[in-house]
Amino acid sequence: xxxxxxxxxxxxxxxxxxxxxxxxxxxxxxxxxxxxxxxxxxxxxxxxxxxxxxxxxxxxxxxxxxxxxxxxxxxxxxxxxxxxxxxxxxxxxxxxxxxxxxxxxxxxxxxxxxxxxxxxxxxxxxxxxxxxxxxxxxxxxxxxxxxxxxxxxxxxxxxxxxxxxxxxxxxxxxxxxxxxxxxxxxxxxxxxxxxxxxxxxxxxxxxxxxxxxxxxxxxxxxxxxxxxxxxxxxxxxxxxxxxxxxxxxxxxxxxxxxxxxxxxxxxxxxxxxxxxxxxxxxxxxxxxxxxxxxxxxxxxxxxxxxxxxxxxxxxxxxxxxxxxxxxxxxxxxxxxxxxxxxxxxxxxxxxxxxxxxxxxxxxxxxxxxxxxxxxxxxxxxxxxxxxxxxxxxxxxxxxxxxxxxxxxxxxxxxxxxxxxxxxxxxxxxxxxxxxxxxxxxxxxxxxxxxxxxxxxxxxxxxxxxxxxxxxxxxxxxxxxxxxxxxxxxxxxxxxxxxxxxxxxxxxxxxxxxxxxxxxxxxxxxxxxxxxxxxxxxxxxxxxxxxxxxxxxxxxxxxxxxxxxxxxxxxxxxxxxxxxx
Numbered sequence: 001x002x003x004x005x006x007x008x009x010x011x012x013x014x015x016x017x018x019x020x021x022x023x024x025x026x027x028x029x030x031x032x033x034x035x036x037x038x039x040x041x042x043x044x045x046x047x048x049x050x051x052x053x054x055x056x057x058x059x060x061x062x063x064x065x066x067x068x069x070x071x072x073x074x075x076x077x078x079x080x081x082x083x084x085x086x087x088x089x090x091x092x093x094x095x096x097x098x099x100x101x102x103x104x105x106x107x108x109x110x111x112x113x114x115x116x117x118x119x120x121x122x123x124x125x126x127x128x129x130x131x132x133x134x135x136x137x138x139x140x141x142x143x144x145x146x147x148x149x150x151x152x153x154x155x156x157x158x159x160x161x162x163x164x165x166x167x168x169x170x171x172x173x174x175x176x177x178x179x180x181x182x183x184x185x186x187x188x189x190x191x192x193x194x195x196x197x198x199x200x201x202x203x204x205x206x207x208x209x210x211x212x213x214x215x216x217x218x219x220x221x222x223x224x225x226x227x228x229x230x231x232x233x234x235x236x237x238x239x240x241x242x243x244x245x246x247x248x249x250x251x252x253x254x255x256x257x258x259x260x261x262x263x264x265x266x267x268x269x270x271x272x273x274x275x276x277x278x279x280x281x282x283x284x285x286x287x288x289x290x291x292x293x294x295x296x297x298x299x300x301x302x303x304x305x306x307x308x309x310x311x312x313x314x315x316x317x318x319x320x321x322x323x324x325x326x327x328x329x330x331x332x333x334x335x336x337x338x339x340x341x342x343x344x345x346x347x348x349x350x351x352x353x354x355x356x357x358x359x360x361x362x363x364x365x366x367x368x369x370x371x372x373x374x375x376x377x378x379x380x381x382x383x384x385x386x387x388x389x390x391x392x393x394x395x396x397x398x399x400x401x402x403x404x405x406x407x408x409x410x411x412x413x414x415x416x417x418x419x420x421x422x423x424x425x426x427x428x429x430x431x432x433x434x435x436x437x438x439x440x441x442x443x444x445x446x447x448x449x450x451x452x453x454x455x456x457x458x459x460x461x462x463x464x465x466x467x468x469x470x471x472x473x474x475x476x477x478x479x480x481x482x483x484x485x486x487x488x489x490x491x492x493x494x495x496x497x498x499x500x501x502x503x504x505x506x507x508x509x510x511x512x513x514x515x516x517x518x519x520x521x522x523x524x525x526x527x528x529x530x531x532x533x534x535x536x537x538x539x540x541x542x543x544x545x546x547x548x549x550x551x552x553x554x555x556x557x558x559x560x561x562x563x564x565x566x567x568x569x570x571x572x573x574x575x576x577x578x579x580x
Contacts, residue, residue: 007054104149
């Protein structure tokens with residue numbers, strides 16, 4: 001059996017695909033159950049976070065395992081296999097171990113070094129244990145991954161290389177300002193009361209916000225989180241809990257809102273956010289829609305005003321007669337043949353000079369005669385007939401950007417799938433940071449020197465885990481071999497008793513010990529050496545060789561493995577129960 005992982009993450013797939021591939025609690029359970037029921041897999045565990053969905057399994061066939069795990073991920077995520085396949089990655093045996101250890105250390109996180117992933121790995125293991133889908137391999141693997149992650153954080157400065165996703169998100173909201181100065185005195189709304197929301201609330205409290213309101217579908221969890229925040233020794237924040245129905249009202253009071261729920265649909269629509277800030281947008285800000293409330297209207301920024309037509313002081317032409325709404329919208333200064341009807345060439349040239357800021361060469365204007373005027377008017381008339389307007393002889397006017405007002409509401413969406421409508425990005429007076437924008441912002445984040453040290457730790461731990469795993473793989477075979485040898489010794493001593501019934505106990509004991517010592521000495525060197533060889537890369541075949549050479553029964557070896565697993569499980573259960 002061999003370790004296989006098939007998955008996708010923020011490194012392999014766009015946020016839109018990750019969002020659709022997110023698994024609910026029921027789908028999570030069903031996926032694990034179907035995986036262990038599938039033919040190639042004996043064990044399974046699922047690591048599902050806002051940034052990744054990874055299915056780990058102990059399989060006996062690589063290609064069949066990849067096909068089965070990929071198909072199951074597509075079925076339970078609801079994303080078609082053809083669409084999902086280009087974003088999947090596959091890791092096998094040592095590479096799979098290396099991947100999980102890197103994930104546990106935060107090397108594969110959106111924000112390098114963040115420590116929240118350790119809690120998510122622990123939850124994934126607990127879920128697999130509850131469903132009895134994790135056996136000896138995945139139990140050992142995930143527990144070792146937790147130890148490696150803790151070692152990386154305790155022995156290196158990987159924490160300096162990055163922060164939690166919450167801290168990084170708040171830094172993006174603060175747009176380069178000091179987070180504590182930015183947060184001081186603000187009122188915060190936290191939607192959700194899970195691990196990420198709790199982390200966000202605690203981070204905001206430490207940053208110095210004046211008030212935190214917690215909204216959750218389960219009131220008890222919201223009240224518990226609010227009580228923990230209010231009673232914290234290191235903060236003096238005011239905290240209270242409200243039902244989810246109060247979110248629209250609380251949003252009108254909040255300066256910053258963080259949302260991370262398990263909802264499958266949007267928690268905050270663009271219309272709801274626009275309505276919440278409609279009465280608080282600074283003077284001069286673009287309206288959110290007709291009437292400025294944003295309720296029931298398209299959510300978009302106000303368009304730039306069209307170029308003015310014939311309104312500039314000093315214009316030599318009276319264009320009021322030919323202005324139309326279409327002309328205004330198109331931004332043309334002169335429209336149609338009627339604009340030049342009855343005008344001589346000198347007047348037209350004067351207008352062209354005016355709109356062109358005096359760039360027309362007028363040095364020979366006084367030498368023009370009737371023939372030149374006629375030629376110019378004929379050319380202008382021909383242009384009108386073909387294109388419907390007089391071409392302007394002016395430089396393009398620079399487009400003046402309408403400045404966006406300073407935000408009055410800061411939104412941080414840490415959910416996957418997203419809780420807050422992406423259309424909120426276009427609202428004036430609002431700054432939204434979500435998983436997608438965090439991914440873009442962190443792409444060029446500097447890597448600390450400690451990252452190299454963590455990578456060395458991961459490499460060392462992968463080698464040690466692989467050696468231990470291969471050694472453990474051959475141990476049942478060695479135990480079975482020694483058990484067979486003991487049976488041979490016992491049989492020969494029994495046969496000796498039949499042939500030499502006059503032996504006393506002392507003599508029989510001496511003979512028995514002598515035979516055992518001979519057998520032990522004969523087996524010692526090969527069994528020690530085979531364990532060493534099996535621990536090296538490519539050493540998995542030594543167990544098969546040992547079984548073949550000594551004609552060991554496969555069922556006997558399997559029975560030893562089951563007995564060892566049962567002993568380890570009982571020891572762990574006793575440890576978890578604690579002293580009686």
